[in-house]
Amino acid sequence: xxxxxxxxxxxxxxxxxxxxxxxxxxxxxxxxxxxxxxxxxxxxxxxxxxxxxxxxxxxxxxxxxxxxxxxxxxxxxxxxxxxxxxxxxxxxxxxxxxxxxxxxxxxxxxxxxxx
Amino acid sequence: xxxxxxxxxxxxxxxxxxxxxxxxxxxxxxxxxxxxxxxxxxxxxxxxxxxxxxxxxxxxxxxxxxxxxxxxxxxxxxxxxxxxxxxxxxxxxxxxxxxxxxxxxxxxxx
Numbered sequence: 001x002x003x004x005x006x007x008x009x010x011x012x013x014x015x016x017x018x019x020x021x022x023x024x025x026x027x028x029x030x031x032x033x034x035x036x037x038x039x040x041x042x043x044x045x046x047x048x049x050x051x052x053x054x055x056x057x058x059x060x061x062x063x064x065x066x067x068x069x070x071x072x073x074x075x076x077x078x079x080x081x082x083x084x085x086x087x088x089x090x091x092x093x094x095x096x097x098x099x100x101x102x103x104x105x106x107x108x109x110x111x112x113x114x115x
Numbered sequence: 116x117x118x119x120x121x122x123x124x125x126x127x128x129x130x131x132x133x134x135x136x137x138x139x140x141x142x143x144x145x146x147x148x149x150x151x152x153x154x155x156x157x158x159x160x161x162x163x164x165x166x167x168x169x170x171x172x173x174x175x176x177x178x179x180x181x182x183x184x185x186x187x188x189x190x191x192x193x194x195x196x197x198x199x200x201x202x203x204x205x206x207x208x209x210x211x212x213x214x215x216x217x218x219x220x221x222x223x224x225x
Contacts, residue, residue: 004158041200043159043215056212090158102206103149104213106158 003027004107006091012113013081020077021110023091031055032074033092033104034066043090049074050096081114088112117142117205121216128223131192136219138203139185148186149213150179151202159202193223 004025013019025032033056034046048056049068063079078085088109094102118141128134140148147166151159163172165181172179176197178189188201200220204213 041218041220043202043204043213045212045214048212092158103161103164104159105161108156108158 002107004091004093004105006089006107006110008110009108010111010113012115014115015081015083017081018077018079019081019112020075021089021091021112023074023076023107025072025091025093025105027093027095027105029093029095029105030071031094031096031102032068032071033094034074034076035090035092035106037088037090037109039087047074047076078112081112083114086112086114117207117214119203119205119214119216121201121203121219123219124217125220126222128190128193128221130194130223130225133189133191133193135190136188136201136221137185138188138216140203140205140216142205143208145183146206146208148181149204149206150177150186150188151204153200153202153218162201188219190221193221195223195225197221198223 006023031050033048035043037043046060047066051071052068065077068074088111090109091107092104094104120139122137147164150162153159163179168183170181176191180187200218202218204215
């Protein structure tokens with residue numbers, strides 16, 4: 001009964017390939033996110049969706065395309081992979097609150113290695 | 116743009132040796148400050164939210180405090196199971212975008 005689950009956990013691929021990472025949450029949250037954690041462990045937001053609508057789109061190459069088929073799922077597709085895309089990608093979810101900040105629940109991460 | 120800086124980058128402690136981690140932040144208006152714990156190979160796990168200067172929260176051997184410019188995470192009499200990376204973060208204006216610091220990697224040796 002994992003709250004936020006990501007697949008695959010590990011992904012090793014060649015430069016130029018296209019790959020996808022899937023995320024699902026069973027917490028009933030209405031907002032989902034993709035974060036990237038680089039080799040120096042900095043966590044940076046990439047995208048956020050609220051009820052399937054894109055609400056945050058940071059400066060990310062357009063080779064990265066998120067898709068949210070419903071509010072429980074957020075997938076990340078990456079085209080033409082480059083060496084610099086190697087990182088751990090975390091999916092997270094939260095419930096938008098009327099006041100106060102939102103507590104994010106994170107998945108276990110998907111480690112992408114581009115050779 | 117919101118900025119979060121954590122220090123030290125790494126901390127080695129003997130079991131029982133108390134210490135503090137620092138998180139300094141620059142934001143246009145504080146809408147809360149989060150502390151997360153991250154174990155190797157796992158995602159960050161929520162610990163605390165602090166909203167106003169002077170606020171304190173505790174959980175087992177951890178206590179988080181907040182001032183107008185920084186937050187501290189105090190670890191009292193740590194045990195080896197407290198070994199982890201501790202991350203602090205501040206939310207953006209809409210409350211749904213967290214800016215994280217680089218983390219403090221804590222190792223507690225028995």
